[in-house]
Amino acid sequence: VAGGTITIGGMAKGAGMIHPDMATMLAVLTTDAAIEAALLQALLTTAVNQSFNRISVDGDTSTNDTVLLLANGASGVSLTGANDLAAFADALNYLCLWLAHQIVRDGEGATKFVEILVTGAASEAEATAVGRTIATSPLVKTALAGSDPNWGRILAAAGRAGVALAQERLSLWVEADSASLQLIQRGLPTKYQETEAAALFAQPEFCLRLDLGQGTAVAKIWTCDLSHDYVTINADYRT
């Protein structure tokens, strides 16, 4: 920033019961910037809403969610002006998102990291509701575990999210690296190759992009698969 270099550090612990907002999650962020507590809180809230509050591992919940952001001013560098604050916010957002993704990657039994990208929604709340429902559906998550491009389960989950949807407006893609394959166009399956779709679903990381065809709002949710190891971990684990 203008006055010198500041550092933000962070660590987080998951990795089940990450629902609906954080839960069974502890994250501690630190910075040596000199910044007021109220401003820090506002920046943290924004960062958390786009990261820790948009992940799910198993749809179960806990009472223990905590994200702390501590600033001690040890750098002697104050944040002054909009540019400094924007730079700090960017770094904080990046760090929170990176940690949130790590929690999903480290989810109990997780073998896949999947972004649910919902576009074309009438509002962000509706996009989020659809994304969360897909991200927590046991049938979607077992299909992810099996590398099964089961678009029926994805659309069925979207349909029960409490959002009015028109099937003939829905389009769905699976995207990994630079590959993008459309599975559904306006409510009907495309003539995609099953082997090509299965190959994308077999990637360790990919994105399911669902366009609702109703507006311009967008939301992203990150989730993992529901694997045999999830059952092993939670059937054998005893507090």
Add this chain to the structure above:
Amino acid sequence: VAGGTITIGGMAKGAGMIHPDMATMLAVLTTDAAIEAALLQALLTTAVNQSFNRISVDGDTSTNDTVLLLANGASGVSLTGANDLAAFADALNYLCLWLAHQIVRDGEGATKFVEILVTGAASEAEATAVGRTIATSPLVKTALAGSDPNWGRILAAAGRAGVALAQERLSLWVEADSASLQLIQRGLPTKYQETEAAALFAQPEFCLRLDLGQGTAVAKIWTCDLSHDYVTINADYRT
């Protein structure tokens, strides 16, 4: 009944996505009684609300729920008077409950049939909400698969059901056949033997009885465990 013998038959098909009310379930009930359609509908609604609408397999849903009750009057026996109707209702309720339980027993990957009995609630709606949340928690259901008397997960699920609960009023028992073991008394673990609790959780059928200590309302929900076979079936299955 007074006028002679009537018969009710039934068949049902599950066995995943049985949530929240029936879903991916088809049941057809038949009777040779002579009875009006409107009356039949009222009796069926009552029976379904206590049976098919109180089961869960994986918490996922579907659009295809159907229960049909057909009467053709072929017996030539009419239902007349309160006694006849009560006898018919009893038989219909029994049949619906039996079929609903079979669906849970036949749930995808199910190795256990578990009754969640919630007592001492302020209202039936609250008792049902608590029971449903316990019955669909992945962590409770994996604990059931592992024969793990993990009362912490059961109480945690109850606590997120959207019902105001007081921990110090909660009591929990596990019951199988004629055995009853109290795990929690007014919010605190009893001095039960872990081996004894685990033995009850290892039964193929048992009841988790949770008393909320807030009133007199009661609800029952039936569920199954979340096992490795559930993952196998749904990761490998492809429509």
